[in-house]
Amino acid sequence: GESVGLHLPTLSVQEGDNSIINCAYSNSASDYFIWYKQESGKGPQFIIDIRSNMDKRQGQRVTVLLNKTVKHLSLQIAATQPGDSAVYFCAENMNSGYSTLTFGKGTMLLVSP
Amino acid sequence: DTEVTQTPKHLVMGMTNKKSLKCEQHMGHRAMYWYKQKAKKPPELMFVYSYEKLSINESVPSRFSPECPNSSLLNLHLHALQPEDSALYLCASSQDGTGPNNSPLHFGNGTRLTVT
Numbered sequence: 001g002e003s004v005g006l007h008l009p010t011l012s013v014q015e016g017d018n019s020i021i022n023c024a025y026s027n028s029a030s031d032y033f034i035w036y037k038q039e040s041g042k043g044p045q046f047i048i049d050i051r052s053n054m055d056k057r058q059g060q061r062v063t064v065l066l067n068k069t070v071k072h073l074s075l076q077i078a079a080t081q082p083g084d085s086a087v088y089f090c091a092e093n094m095n096s097g098y099s100t101l102t103f104g105k106g107t108m109l110l111v112s113p
Numbered sequence: 114d115t116e117v118t119q120t121p122k123h124l125v126m127g128m129t130n131k132k133s134l135k136c137e138q139h140m141g142h143r144a145m146y147w148y149k150q151k152a153k154k155p156p157e158l159m160f161v162y163s164y165e166k167l168s169i170n171e172s173v174p175s176r177f178s179p180e181c182p183n184s185s186l187l188n189l190h191l192h193a194l195q196p197e198d199s200a201l202y203l204c205a206s207s208q209d210g211t212g213p214n215n216s217p218l219h220f221g222n223g224t225r226l227t228v229t
Contacts, residue, residue: 008153034217043117043203043220044156089155100146100169101218103155 008087010108019077019111023090023104028071030092034101035064035075039086047075047088077109085111116140117221119204125227128194134224136187136204144168145187146218147179148203156203156220162187194228201225 013019025033031052036044050057050064050073057064063076073090087108091101117138126132136145144163148156161169162181170179176198178190187204205218 036220041222043205043222044218046217046219049217100158100161102158106153106155 008106008108010110012110012112013080015080015082015111015113017080019075019080019084019109021075021077021088021107021109023073023075023107025071025073025090025092025104026102027092027094028068029094032093033064033066033073034091034093035062035073036089036091036103037084037086038089038106044089080109080111082111082113085109117204117206117219119202119221119224121224122222123225123227125229126191126194127229128196130194131190131192133191134189134202134204134226136189136221137185138206138219139185140206140208140219141184142206142208142219143184144207144209145181146205146207147177147187147189148205148220150201150203150223152200160189191226194226196228199226199228 034049035047037047038044048059048062048064050066055066061078065074075088077084087106089106090104093101120135124132146161147159149159150156158171159173160179165181165184176193180188201223203220203223205220207218208216
């Protein structure tokens with residue numbers, strides 16, 4: 001289930017389940033969005049991106065959905081594996097001429113075998 | 114492994130020390146970034162270099178001094194830091210940060226800095 005703890009919101013799933021991580025972004029002028037995965041002791045790793053002229057984009061085992069009406073972004077991970085355990089950040093970029101990404105608060109995904 | 118290399122991986126320094134963090138990328142990217150990340154928090158932008166020129170300084174205290182010697186290298190010079198500056202310092206690069214064709218940032222694994 002999903003819980004909001006003292007620090008990062010945490011989503012706990014069983015191996016093989018599908019996971020959905022949600023993100024509310026802040027700026028209606030943002031036109032580019034990225035999902036990053038950050039494992040302990042490492043930097044954020046690019047997963048998938050989507051531009052504001054799209055509402056869905058699929059990658060390998062991942063799908064990003066964008067709802068601009070309610071400023072909502074989600075990341076779906078199919079057949080979640082223990083190696084997917086990490087903190088997931090959504091990031092938005094307002095088209096200011098530079099890729100100055102602003103990160104959301106993050107969600108910790110815990111996958112049990 | 115990341116294509117953005119940061120050194121050192123760990124650094125402990127006193128408040129009177131001067132040290133430098135280094136970052137290198139060989140992807141031909143023309144924009145480079147410094148982000149700061151505290152534990153269990155998202156990365157926060159500090160500086161942006163575009164085509165080797167400082168483009169954005171997010172009101173960072175002057176005890177942090179960035180430098181971009183060439184398009185592949187980015188340094189962060191540290192002087193008279195405070196214990197609250199202890200954090201993970203992340204370097205990133207992107208192909209080109211201009212216009213509507215924004216490109217994703219590629220991050221290094223960071224330097225874990227402890228100020229004593």
